[in-house]
Amino acid sequence: MAYDTSVTPDAVADLSAREMRRSVMSRWGLRAGVVIGWLAFIGVWYVFSGAVLGTQQLPPPHTVAAEAWQVVTGDGFGATLWASLLRVIVGCTLALSASIVLGMVIAYSAWWRGLLGVLTRFFVSIPTVALAILALILFGVSGLGPMLTAALVATPYVMSSVAQGLTGVDRRLIVMSESFGRTRSQIITGVLLPSSVLAVIGGARQAFALAWRITLLTEVFASSDGVGFQIRRSFESYDVRGLLAWTALFIGLMFIFENFVFRQLERRAFGGAHVSQATAESTQ
Amino acid sequence: MATILIENLTKVYPPTPTYPQQVQALGGVSMSVTGNVFVAVLGPSGSGKTTLLNIVAGVEEPTAGAVRVVQDGVPAQVGYVFQEPRLLPWRSVLDNMLYVQNRKSDRSKREAEFYLSMVGLSDVAHLYPAQLSAGMQQRVGIARAFLVNPDVLLMDEPFSHMDALTGRSLRDYLQRIWAHTRKTALFVTHDVGEAVELADRILMLRPGGVVFDDIPVNLQRPRRPDDAAVRAVETEVLRRFDSMEAAVRFGDQRN
Amino acid sequence: MSYAADLPTAPEFSQASGTPQSAPAQAVHWTRKPWFINALAVAILLVVWQYLYSVNERVPSIDEVVSFLGVELGGGSHGGVSRGEFWGPLSISLQRYVIGLAIGVPVGGLLGLLIGGSRRFRSVLNDTVLVLLVLPSVVWAFAASLWFGIGSTAPVVAVVLTAVPFMAVNLSSGIRGLDPGLALMSDAFRVPRLRRATHLLVGGALSNAVTGVRLAFMTSWNSLLIVEWFGTASGVGWRAKHWYDAQRFEGFVAWILLFVVFITLLDWLVLRRLEHRSTRWQQQPTLTFAEGEVT
Ligand SMILES: Nc1ncnc2c1ncn2[C@@H]1O[C@H](COP(=O)(O)OP(=O)(O)O)[C@@H](O)[C@H]1O
Numbered sequence: 001m002a003y004d005t006s007v008t009p010d011a012v013a014d015l016s017a018r019e020m021r022r023s024v025m026s027r028w029g030l031r032a033g034v035v036i037g038w039l040a041f042i043g044v045w046y047v048f049s050g051a052v053l054g055t056q057q058l059p060p061p062h063t064v065a066a067e068a069w070q071v072v073t074g075d076g077f078g079a080t081l082w083a084s085l086l087r088v089i090v091g092c093t094l095a096l097s098a099s100i101v102l103g104m105v106i107a108y109s110a111w112w113r114g115l116l117g118v119l120t121r122f123f124v125s126i127p128t129v130a131l132a133i134l135a136l137i138l139f140g141v142s143g144l145g146p147m148l149t150a151a152l153v154a155t156p157y158v159m160s161s162v163a164q165g166l167t168g169v170d171r172r173l174i175v176m177s178e179s180f181g182r183t184r185s186q187i188i189t190g191v192l193l194p195s196s197v198l199a200v201i202g203g204a205r206q207a208f209a210l211a212w213r214i215t216l217l218t219e220v221f222a223s224s225d226g227v228g229f230q231i232r233r234s235f236e237s238y239d240v241r242g243l244l245a246w247t248a249l250f251i252g253l254m255f256i257f258e259n260f261v262f263r264q265l266e267r268r269a270f271g272g273a274h275v276s277q278a279t280a281e282s283t284q
Numbered sequence: 285m286a287t288i289l290i291e292n293l294t295k296v297y298p299p300t301p302t303y304p305q306q307v308q309a310l311g312g313v314s315m316s317v318t319g320n321v322f323v324a325v326l327g328p329s330g331s332g333k334t335t336l337l338n339i340v341a342g343v344e345e346p347t348a349g350a351v352r353v354v355q356d357g358v359p360a361q362v363g364y365v366f367q368e369p370r371l372l373p374w375r376s377v378l379d380n381m382l383y384v385q386n387r388k389s390d391r392s393k394r395e396a397e398f399y400l401s402m403v404g405l406s407d408v409a410h411l412y413p414a415q416l417s418a419g420m421q422q423r424v425g426i427a428r429a430f431l432v433n434p435d436v437l438l439m440d441e442p443f444s445h446m447d448a449l450t451g452r453s454l455r456d457y458l459q460r461i462w463a464h465t466r467k468t469a470l471f472v473t474h475d476v477g478e479a480v481e482l483a484d485r486i487l488m489l490r491p492g493g494v495v496f497d498d499i500p501v502n503l504q505r506p507r508r509p510d511d512a513a514v515r516a517v518e519t520e521v522l523r524r525f526d527s528m529e530a531a532v533r534f535g536d537q538r539n
Numbered sequence: 540m541s542y543a544a545d546l547p548t549a550p551e552f553s554q555a556s557g558t559p560q561s562a563p564a565q566a567v568h569w570t571r572k573p574w575f576i577n578a579l580a581v582a583i584l585l586v587v588w589q590y591l592y593s594v595n596e597r598v599p600s601i602d603e604v605v606s607f608l609g610v611e612l613g614g615g616s617h618g619g620v621s622r623g624e625f626w627g628p629l630s631i632s633l634q635r636y637v638i639g640l641a642i643g644v645p646v647g648g649l650l651g652l653l654i655g656g657s658r659r660f661r662s663v664l665n666d667t668v669l670v671l672l673v674l675p676s677v678v679w680a681f682a683a684s685l686w687f688g689i690g691s692t693a694p695v696v697a698v699v700l701t702a703v704p705f706m707a708v709n710l711s712s713g714i715r716g717l718d719p720g721l722a723l724m725s726d727a728f729r730v731p732r733l734r735r736a737t738h739l740l741v742g743g744a745l746s747n748a749v750t751g752v753r754l755a756f757m758t759s760w761n762s763l764l765i766v767e768w769f770g771t772a773s774g775v776g777w778r779a780k781h782w783y784d785a786q787r788f789e790g791f792v793a794w795i796l797l798f799v800v801f802i803t804l805l806d807w808l809v810l811r812r813l814e815h816r817s818t819r820w821q822q823q824p825t826l827t828f829a830e831g832e833v834t
Pocket residue numbers: 297298300307308309327328329330331332333334335336
């Protein structure tokens with residue numbers, strides 16, 4: 001009497017299929033939205049290029065794509081890319097190592113947090129373009145300027161996000177570990193480091209994005225090779241096509257790193273359970 | 285007069301990345317509630333109670349089946365008290381009340397203040413929710429539901445997130461306010477004592493979202509949780525739960 | 540002392556515990572006072588500067604820069620060659636900056652509202668906004684100067700284009716981080732769209748919006764300087780370049796100091812206040828209950 005199912009298993013399977021269809025359709029709707037978005041982007045570009053600015057001022061997308069292809073297949077592309085990438089990697093590594101150390105220091109010492117806070121506020125309020133030119137004054141036209149500037153600019157941001165990750169560690173876990181008589185080093189390796197892996201990966205990603213931007217900017221002023229130098233050369237010869245082609249390549253490169261390198265790192269660290277959003281927010 | 289008509293209501297959630305299996309939250313629920321009655325829906329966690337209320341409130345789509353919530357032939361105004369207070373943390377208590385008020389007039393503010401005074405919160409109208417205790421926040425939630433002048437009141441375990449003593453005094457509040465207005469009420473809970481204390485009728489849900497029993501509670505109001513009559517009905521409800529569980533377990537063994 | 544007690548409290552944590560933060564009345568040692576820490580920071584920077592001056596002959600000395608600043612700000616004569624100029628370039632740049640932000644911040648805010656508030660808009664617009672965000676500001680600066688020449692249009696356009704994605708991305712991510720329960724509550728009470736946008740979305744994401752404003756202010760200032768450096772003959776960026784080109788590095792460094800002062804003032808006078816207001820609701824102490832309320 002009291003116990004009967006009004007819905008038979010078959011009916012449930014049926015209904016479930018309907019819900020599935022509904023969710024799949026909404027997923028396809030969103031994918032269509034993405035396609036529409038890109039088409040609109042390209043469409044607007046064509047309109048601006050054809051009717052507003054003129055093809056000389058703003059070459060249409062296919063011209064820029066062709067130019068980008070020429071750049072990629074032409075000689076010197078690998079060398080240019082490598083010159084920039086090397087600076088980014090070195091700058092990024094410097095920034096990240098400094099940030100991990102400083103992040104720990106400011107996470108656990110109020111005094112250092114105060115001092116580094118003041119210094120950070122000073123550095124952050126210098127426009128990056130001014131730093132790029134200072135690098136030019138200090139180091140002349142060389143590879144060293146872009147690298148060090150990138151590290152210097154990225155460090156405050158990465159440092160504070162690493163520190164935030166560390167302070168975000170669940171204090172109850174630490175209290176628990178203490179109550180079981182764990183030593184300081186056991187707590188660091190057992191609780192703090194594992195719980196701050198995400199913060200460090202987040203910091204690395206942020207460092208990378210920042211380092212690219214700053215390296216590029218500094219190369220514009222103080223380098224005779226690299227992507228930034230190419231962009232400057234295009235600018236100085238009024239070559240919008242080259243400027244946009246290099247920019248598109250740069251964006252493509254960022255996309256590849258974001259989706260293939262950092263996603264993978266995160267998957268590794270979290271066994272796929274934690275898939276984070278794209279880093280838009282962390283890209284200053 | 286408000287009527288809630290529910291026919292063969294079914295909700296199946298498709299598999300999600302976190303839980304890769306479909307879930308049947310409601311398995312063909314039918315019921316009809318009319319007039320100034322207080323109906324409790326009693327069931328353990330995961331038996332589809334929240335899903336049921338969400339569908340009745342019109343914020344979720346059923347997979348199959350139909351719901352009609354009408355007042356004199358037109359769609360009824362619904363007031364919803366949620367399991368957690370759900371107040372905008374960045375607005376004061378009074379602004380939270382005004383946020384849901386759709387028919388604005390020069391009396392809006394006075395009405396909001398009246399319902400706040402009804403739950404004893406006149407003095408904190410200007411404070412932010414985070415400055416109130418859990419019990420006070422939930423009282424704001426109750427005042428908010430009454431503010432929209434609802435034909436139908438939906439309440440989703442409103443007292444489950446607080447300690448027993450606070451819950452007890454809030455149930456008392458609710459009884460008094462309800463006796464005053466006698467809105468058609470659908471009250472979801474997993475607490476047998478609470479259901480018996482408040483309801484005229486108890487619908488019992490089992491996991492999978494199936495109604496397996498429907499018990500009238502004809503006791504005088506106001507009721508106290510420790511009345512002997514309330515205790516007796518409580519015992520009966522628990523007995524029926526036990527026999528349902530036994531039947532389900534027995535059924536499982538046969539399959 | 541226990542190790543856990545050394546940890547600074549994360550902001551979320553102190554909110555969750557809901558205890559009012561009472562200031563301890565005990566005296567703070569002078570090495571921990573803000574004035575000391577500030578002075579120490581300034582001293583460190585000056586020492587580093589002095590060191591750089593001693594190892595690199597292109598680096599100007601501290602007093603060269605200070606006396607240059609005096610002439611430039613006071614409108615005196617730079618060694619008989621040219622006169623100091625400060626308010627002229629500043630007012631031109633400020634005009635460009637303010638106009639650009641007055642367009643870019645609302646446009647970016649609206650985009651953020653659409654992207655954060657609707658999955659459909661998000662699917663259509665998100666990638667475009669991300670591309671805009673990733674674009675280095677130097678590219679905007681170059682493109683704008685190639686398109687619009689040396690007038691004031693290029694700097695304004697560069698400021699707008701830099702501000703928009705920062706606003707949009709921060710506001711939309713703030714909105715998407717809102718408790719979905721609040722949206723469901725608004726559905727259940729049939730709250731109209733407009734009120735929902737202003738009270739729920741903007742109200743809830745206000746602190747993210749302020750972060751967006753802050754980043755937009757900082758980065759578009761940078762873009763403005765780049766355009767002025769490369770593509771105009773007026774404004775503070777041009778003035779800094781003028782001294783750089785003349786190999787007067789003390790002039791260039793003086794202008795960098797002025798930029799720092801500008802950003803610091805902006806931060807104190809505008810951004811910090813905005814930030815404080817937008818998070819006011821998180822900073823209230825919890826009531827102590829005196830009216831028989833069981834908490
Ligand atoms: N959005 C959802 N997606 C997938 N499953 C859900 C969702 N909401 C609820 N469920 C599942 O439906 C069942 C019933 O949930 P609910 O109605 O919240 O139960 P109750 O309120 O009685 O505790 C549970 O098993 C729950 O896990």
